[in-house]
Amino acid sequence: MSPGGVVEAVPEQAPGKTPARRAGRSAALAAGLLAGVGALVLLVLLSIAVGSRSVPLSTVLDALTAPDGSTDHTVIRELRVPRTLLGLGVGAALGLAGALMQSLTRNPLADPGLLGVNYGAALGVTVALGLLDLSDPAVYVWFAFAGAALSAVLVYALGSAGRSGASPVRLALAGVALGMVFHAASSAILRMDTATFDRMRFWLTGSLAGPTPEIAVRLAPFLVAGVVLGLMLAGPLNALALGDDAGRSLGVGVGRTRALTAVAVTLLCGSATAAAGPLWFVGLAVPHAVRTFTGPDQRWLLPYTVMLSPVLLLGSDILGRVIAAPGEVQVGIMCAVVGAPVFILLARRRRLAAL
């Protein structure tokens, strides 16, 4: 999967970096990764504690280690923990999917929501739930995969083979357009049945409030598989960043790497959307923020993205619960508010093709 020669080849291209300085940089990045994990753990505890019924942190720890069946402990174990774990998984999945898409399409505007992939997945879920009455998450997640794959192929075909060649702007516009069509179709299907619409309308704007422990358990294997596959692709993607020919001469199967990346993106977007609805901007904002301090090396970029995207998602989710207490603002809305400014900053750049 990641031949040693490939992995070493990329840093050595950079001139003027002595091995000692490189080792120092790696140590600093590794330490940063550890610090990030610490921050994430803190945020997870906060996400379990904060909400319309706030619980002190000591009770949270008690509920996790020695549940006694009190209301607080039940709220934590039945509602907050599944929600937080899904937030963790969905955040990591969307961030990683965004980073992989940016690397695969060499398009700085690539994002699972912006390119319509999440809306395709959402359409798959609404077809399964609204038209076919399939309510098992492990079943309808396959519809999400089908929808995600279909929309990814459509957007790529529409956006990349233009007369002017593949341009980030065309790809983004094709994605936004298809996303709108899919979204309209999803809302139309959901509106056919009032009960389903009431249950799913928050999901359709992106929300972590719905999932039960059962849904979290059923979707977790797909999320984990996607994340592991995505992380394993760091080396080959590094080699491909030098160009297809250079990648091939470094011993990487170009077609195989592309196909596996597409599979990983489908797994990640499909399961994340099945869990939390179509979310925008997480996959756009986090990889760009991470790239400012890791540089383009996927071996650092992907792990950092996996770690920091849940920070953004859980942070947005907590904020959404705090500012609208006792109600809540769906996480999809908060993500747009946080992520869209990043998108605007990117759009203001003079040259978009910076990857």
Place this chain on the structure above:
Amino acid sequence: MTVLRLGPWSVRLSPRGVAAAAAMTVVGVAVSLVALSTGEYTVPIPDIVTSVFGRGTPAAELIVGKLRAPRVVTGLLVGAAFGLSGAILQSLTRNPLGSPDFLGFTAGASTGGIVAVVMGGSAWQIAAGSLLGCVASAALVYGLSFRGGVQSYRLVLVGIGVGAVLVSVDWYLLTRANIHDAASAGAWITGSLSGRGWEHAIPVACALLLLLPVCALVSRPLRMMEMGDDSARAAGIRVEPVRAAAIAAGVLLCGVATAAAGPVIFVAMAAPQLARRLSRSPGVTMAASALMGAVLLVAADLAAQRLFAPVQLPVGIMTAGIGGTYLVFTLRKERR
């Protein structure tokens, strides 16, 4: 191309354009009549005519005059306003995607409108809120995309970003609103013509009356300006006043249309381009765009009511489906 002259005024007409306009008018009238006469309770077309003149049966007068006519008229006027707004802005940005829905103007108008709804405003106050929101978002998008000049694609991308934030603000306001306000704003946020009364149609009619002359006046100078400011100046056009008037008209039309029907997306984008294709004109034209917008919106609303009956879809879902498909079609065509 023939030229009609009347004293100092002259109009150029292409036979194809006139035929297209006539066809759109016929289709528009036919669709409106179907919308007026069919539904839960069928009113025969002769009865519609008599009840319009106040001599129909009480039931027909109630159904046509109070329920169906305001909805159809609002749809026609809003469609025309969106079509005109789209034509002006597409011409100004020289980009088929430079329509108010992609530039974030419609989103700004809906945010302004929702603020007014949540504060319990009347139909006129909601219209004023939408106008203010539309103007503010236009200024914001233009300011954010300005970097020593404005490129049309940057304008579109910044508009998409700003629009996403504004839509989120809308949903946030909805969660903070009380149930009654939230329900009325929630029906409006996807773009809907259901429950429109004359109070919604009248502001749009006033705005169209005021702004149609402006559109007619800037129409030809705008066509010249599509060739570039310098060429237009050389042809004797005062570029800056024309541009200011055109922007003002485009933004105001989008604002009042959104106030009446909510952010019905894609009509403003698709109408001018479809009209251009139908009349085979070299650029977007105002009159044809307005007609096409009116026909599109009323037809989409009819489809949204009847296609999945008894479920009533908001017309915004219908236009999103139609318009998105159309956009995909344009992107595909550009490949060749």
